[in-house]
Amino acid sequence: NVKPKGARQHFLVGTIPELFRLQSSAGLVYDTTMGFSAREGFRHGYCHPYRPFDHNNQVMLPLWEIPLLAMDTTLYEKRGLDSQGVVESLSQLLSECKRFNGLFTFLWHNCRNNQRINPGINEFYDELCSLMMQQVDISLTCSEAIDFFKQQIKSDG
Secondary structure, three states: OOOOOEEOOHHHOOOOOHHHHHHHHOOOOEEOOOOOOOOOOOOOOOOOOEOOEEOOOOEEOOOEEOOOOEEHHHHHHHOOOOHHHHHHHHHHHHHHHHHOOOOOOEEOOHHHOOOOOOOOHHHHHHHHHHHHHHHOOOOOOHHHHHHHHHHHHHHHO
16 A cells, blocks of 8 residues: 555656656656666756656646666666676766765666566676765665755755
8 A cells, every 4th residue: 555656667768748647647746757768878967856847837847857877777788887887887977976975876686686687786886886876975765865855945045
């Protein structure tokens, strides 16, 4: 009986602003679709949640967008990086997020952690998580991140 609070469109595909309107009308609080599927990075140039603007209706939507900065399929399949390349790429993104006090959002599909298909992947995933946790101040779910960000806005005035 847990009501979903957010979504991410599979393959990062959606028609904007219709996607955001539908998600808002469904009562979702956040979306995390806005990222590149072919390359990691800052699709909208920043690493902070924002509320999308519906230009057709001239309103800011109640939905929050949490930019997706990287995902495993992009790094391994589309970019062809090895484990060291993944670490280097994510380290650069983490550094930029820290520089701007932003959110680092990374999607890792649990199906990747298949030792038969990807020998050594579980150990690498543990190392990757440890590396990321050494470089961030706090780890949050998307819902927690939105709540945290709202509090930051209130305290900034």
